[in-house]
Amino acid sequence: MIFYSFFKTLVGKEVAVELKNDVVFTGTLHSVDQYLNVKLLNVKVVNPDKFPQLCSLKNCFVRGSVVRYIQIPTEHVDTELLQDAARKENAAKK
Amino acid sequence: MAATLKEWKNESVTVITCDGRIIVGILAGHDQVQNLVLKDAEERVYSMEEAVELVPLGLYVIRGDNVALVGDSSSWENSLQAEPLPAVFQHVI
Numbered sequence: 001m002i003f004y005s006f007f008k009t010l011v012g013k014e015v016a017v018e019l020k021n022d023v024v025f026t027g028t029l030h031s032v033d034q035y036l037n038v039k040l041l042n043v044k045v046v047n048p049d050k051f052p053q054l055c056s057l058k059n060c061f062v063r064g065s066v067v068r069y070i071q072i073p074t075e076h077v078d079t080e081l082l083q084d085a086a087r088k089e090n091a092a093k094k
Numbered sequence: 095m096a097a098t099l100k101e102w103k104n105e106s107v108t109v110i111t112c113d114g115r116i117i118v119g120i121l122a123g124h125d126q127v128q129n130l131v132l133k134d135a136e137e138r139v140y141s142m143e144e145a146v147e148l149v150p151l152g153l154y155v156i157r158g159d160n161v162a163l164v165g166d167s168s169s170w171e172n173s174l175q176a177e178p179l180p181a182v183f184q185h186v187i
Contacts, residue, residue: 061102
């Protein structure tokens with residue numbers, strides 16, 4: 001739940017999503033769900049020379065199970081808030 | 095906001111499967127685990143030697159486990175030559 005809540009705070013921001021098939025997309029985070037499936041708007045392929053077939057994609061839904069990384073700009077991350085949330089979740093679990 | 099495929103219902107979509115295939119079709123149906131029903135589906139096979147090969151598939155059901163990405167389907171360049179997409183790499187123990 002913590003990462004779902006975290007990504008909900010990033011809706012509207014530019015993120016880069018790297019999939020397990022090595023494709024990297026940048027786009028605006030439109031929505032996320034409990035499985036961390038991600039919907040991105042206005043996507044751009046980071047390596048258009050390697051994956052030219054995907055350059056015509058505009059909006060896409062990426063299944064959470066195929067995501068390797070989601071790169072977020074540091075200025076959008078409140079690390080203290082995250083640490084607090086993590087601590088609370090761990091305390092709740094115990 | 096939940097991420098769903100609702101907005102693409104009855105639209106032409108591009109599906110990338112976990113084995114690296116690109117399938118284009120009209121999204122007739124879907125469920126919460128991304129099982130998909132595609133109408134008039136066709137697979138776009140890319141290679142370095144030839145132009146794009148279009149394989150007509152008709153009515154297709156794709157199990158959600160194998161879906162990597164679902165996107166909109168805009169202009170396609172049929173003369174593009176490219177290496178096929180890599181498969182989603184999963185560790186095999």
